[in-house]
Amino acid sequence: MKRDGYTCHALSFDYGQRHRHELAAAERVARHLGVIQHRTVAVDLRAIGGSALTASIPVPKDRPEADGGRAGEIPVTYVPARNLIFLSIAVGFAETIGAWDVAYGANSMDYSGYPDCRWPFVNAFIEAANLGTKAWDDRTRRHESAGFRVHAPLINLTKAQIIRLGRTLGVDYSLTHSCYDPDEAGNACGRCDSCLIRKRGFMEADLPDPTRYAAAVVGR
Amino acid sequence: MKRDGYTCHALSFDYGQRHRHELAAAERVARHLGVIQHRTVAVDLRAIGGSALTASIPVPKDRPEADGGRAGEIPVTYVPARNLIFLSIAVGFAETIGAWDVAYGANSMDYSGYPDCRWPFVNAFIEAANLGTKAWDDRTRRHESAGFRVHAPLINLTKAQIIRLGRTLGVDYSLTHSCYDPDEAGNACGRCDSCLIRKRGFMEADLPDPTRYAAAVVGR
Numbered sequence: 001m002k003r004d005g006y007t008c009h010a011l012s013f014d015y016g017q018r019h020r021h022e023l024a025a026a027e028r029v030a031r032h033l034g035v036i037q038h039r040t041v042a043v044d045l046r047a048i049g050g051s052a053l054t055a056s057i058p059v060p061k062d063r064p065e066a067d068g069g070r071a072g073e074i075p076v077t078y079v080p081a082r083n084l085i086f087l088s089i090a091v092g093f094a095e096t097i098g099a100w101d102v103a104y105g106a107n108s109m110d111y112s113g114y115p116d117c118r119w120p121f122v123n124a125f126i127e128a129a130n131l132g133t134k135a136w137d138d139r140t141r142r143h144e145s146a147g148f149r150v151h152a153p154l155i156n157l158t159k160a161q162i163i164r165l166g167r168t169l170g171v172d173y174s175l176t177h178s179c180y181d182p183d184e185a186g187n188a189c190g191r192c193d194s195c196l197i198r199k200r201g202f203m204e205a206d207l208p209d210p211t212r213y214a215a216a217v218v219g220r
Numbered sequence: 221m222k223r224d225g226y227t228c229h230a231l232s233f234d235y236g237q238r239h240r241h242e243l244a245a246a247e248r249v250a251r252h253l254g255v256i257q258h259r260t261v262a263v264d265l266r267a268i269g270g271s272a273l274t275a276s277i278p279v280p281k282d283r284p285e286a287d288g289g290r291a292g293e294i295p296v297t298y299v300p301a302r303n304l305i306f307l308s309i310a311v312g313f314a315e316t317i318g319a320w321d322v323a324y325g326a327n328s329m330d331y332s333g334y335p336d337c338r339w340p341f342v343n344a345f346i347e348a349a350n351l352g353t354k355a356w357d358d359r360t361r362r363h364e365s366a367g368f369r370v371h372a373p374l375i376n377l378t379k380a381q382i383i384r385l386g387r388t389l390g391v392d393y394s395l396t397h398s399c400y401d402p403d404e405a406g407n408a409c410g411r412c413d414s415c416l417i418r419k420r421g422f423m424e425a426d427l428p429d430p431t432r433y434a435a436a437v438v439g440r
Contacts, residue, residue, distance in 0.1 A: 043263040048309065050316030081312030084352045088308045092301030093268040116352040124348035131341040132304045 001103045001151065002033060003169055008103075010038040011093055013086055015079070016046035016054045021186040025177035032175055041089055051079040052180075059181040061191040075114075075193060077180055083116035084125065091129045091148055103151045109158050122150050159201030167207060174210035187214040221323045221371065222253060223389055228323075230258040231313055233306055235299070236266035236274045241406040245397035252395055261309055271299040272400075279401040281411040295334075295413060297400055303336035304345065311349045311368055323371045329378050342370050379421030387427060394430040407434040 001008055010030040012023055023040055030038035046054045053059070057076055083106060090102045106117035115121060130147040154162050166173065178198045179188035188195050190213040202209035221228055230250040232243055243260055250258035266274045273279070277296055303326060310322045326337040335341060350367040374382050386393065398418045399408035408415050410433040422429035 039267055041264055041267040043309070044261055045309075045312065047259055047261040048313040048316050050312070078354070079312070080315035081308055081349070081353050084349060085305065085308040085312060088301055088305040089263070089265075089268065092265065092299070092305060095300035096269050115354060118351075121348060121352040124344065124351045128341060128344035128348045129301070129304060131338075131344045132336040133301050134298070134335065 001101075001153070006101060006103075008033075008035040009093070009097055009099065010035045011090055012038065012040045013089070014040050014042045015082070015085075016044050018053060018059070019177070019180050019182055021179075021182050022177045024186075025175060028175040029171070032172060033170075039093070041093075043085060043089065045079060045082065045085070048080065051082075052076040053079050059189075059192050061181075061189070063193055063196070077193060078114055081116070083114075084121075087122075087125055087150065088129070091133060094148065095133055100147065101149050101151060103153070105154055106152050107154045107159070107162065108156060117155065119152070119155065122152055122155075126150050158204070159197055160204035163201045163205040163207060167205075178211075183214045187212045189214055221321075221373075226321060226323075228253075228255040229313070229317055229319065230255045231310055232258065232260045233309070234260050234262045235302070235305075236264050238273060238279070239397070239400050239402055241399075241402050242397045244406075245395060248395040249391070252392060253390075259313070261313075263305065263309065265299060265302065265305070268300065271302075272296040273299050279409075279412050281401075281409070283413055283416070297413060298334055301336070303334075304341075307342075307345055307370065308349070311353060314368065315353055320367065321369050321371060323373070325374055326372050327374045327379070327382065328376060337375065339372070339375065342372055342375075346370050378424070379417050380424035383421045383425040383427060387425075398431075403434045407432045409434055 010026070012026040014020070014023055026040075027038055045051075051057065052075075060076060063075075083104075087102065087104060090104075094100065094102055104122065106114075106122070108114075108117045108119075126148055129150075133148070154165075157165065163173070177186065177188070178194045179190075180192040180194045181189045183189070188198075188211050190199070195211075195213075198211065199209060202211075230246070232246040234240070234243055246260075247258055265271075271277065272295075280296060283295075303324075307322065307324060310324075314320065314322055324342065326334075326342070328334075328337045328339075346368055349370075353368070374385075377385065383393070397406065397408075398414045399410075400412040400414045401409045403409070408418075408431050410419070415431075415433075418431065419429060422431075
């Protein structure tokens with residue numbers, strides 16, 4: 001979004017995720033990339049439960065299905081309606097700062113088991129957001145502007161393509177975090193879906209993987 | 221919903237509202253009506269700001285526009301994307317308990333200035349919710365069932381009609397709370413839009429108003 005000339009305000013969510021280390025990582029990345037501000041909104045999704053990422057369901061390890069979700073099953077790390085909730089809060093944030101463009105980091109290639117990472121959902125969401133906010137002008141029955149747009153620049157890229165693109169844009173991957181089940185120090189487990197997909201991404205992109213893995217994994 | 225035979229799970233939101241007294245009231249009402257459970261989800265909308273209900277913007281008092289929003293202006297008590305966010309969390313909750321029916325207390329008659337209290341928004345939201353959750357089966361490209369339904373039984377009723385309907389269904393209005401700006405003890409201010417509309421509702425319904433108003437208002 002920065003490359004395309006947008007002035008960026010970053011938003012993260014503290015939703016009771018096991019992998020809270022990603023919040024510190026998001027803060028580091030946001031500062032490194034020079035955004036106007038980075039806000040973290042607390043929304044306690046543990047109160048509704050239902051996912052391995054927020055409840056006491058174990059995070060699956062070493063799953064062969066982490067090969068691109070081709071099995072078509074929705075994994076237990078799916079958080080009910082999570083991205084619908086996050087996009088809704090993002091639209092509220094956009095409204096308060098007078099922005100119309102929301103950038104969404106969803107990726108459908110590696111996680112095709114997640115229904116909220118696909119264009120049909122994103123397009124339906126935009127329609128709902130425009131009808132449910134000030135963007136919709138009740139008097140004229142027309143949008144004040146073109147309305148909200150949701151950009152999802154990574155949605156149709158493979159993990160390897162994403163990693164290469166980030167590299168050309170100056171992303172420092174040593175600042176980033178993907179693991180669903182890190183240890184206390186924030187080291188990646190190396191075995192959850194998110195780690196497996198990230199690792200293979202670096203391999204396929206033929207780039208060094210700067211991820212700090214837990215000792216037990218490094219030793220394998 | 222209970223009258224129509226549904227088994228009810230109630231959901232409230234602690235979103236940083238000034239009128240947190242409504243959360244205790246919701247708990248009282250839910251217990252009185254005998255729901256299966258009542259959960260309160262914390263979502264800190266103060267972090268995005270932009271409303272008199274969550275930020276340090278004063279709640280307007282004695283507004284003539286509280287006559288049914290006919291002026292067409294969206295009031296400063298509008299919380300950006302609030303109901304979009306609440307409905308999204310409700311759909312996530314429904315998903316975790318295996319429910320397909322979400323009941324939404326929106327009312328368009330008295331608050332026509334709120335864009336998220338109207339059917340076009342609700343219908344677009346249902347579409348997004350079905351595409352963004354497990355309800356959508358990627359393999360068959362069809363919904364698992366008819367998908368989520370959002371019921372909004374109060375949406376086209378006047379406040380007087382709502383009060384009469386509640387009366388026939390056994391609602392104890394002394395347990396309820398509407399004021400946007402109550403005093404410490406939870407007494408209603410009697411002067412915000414929400415109080416003005418509620419008061420007029422009781423008058424038009426020709427029913428006694430059991431609301432506890434702040435002393436200064438009672439004395440007027």
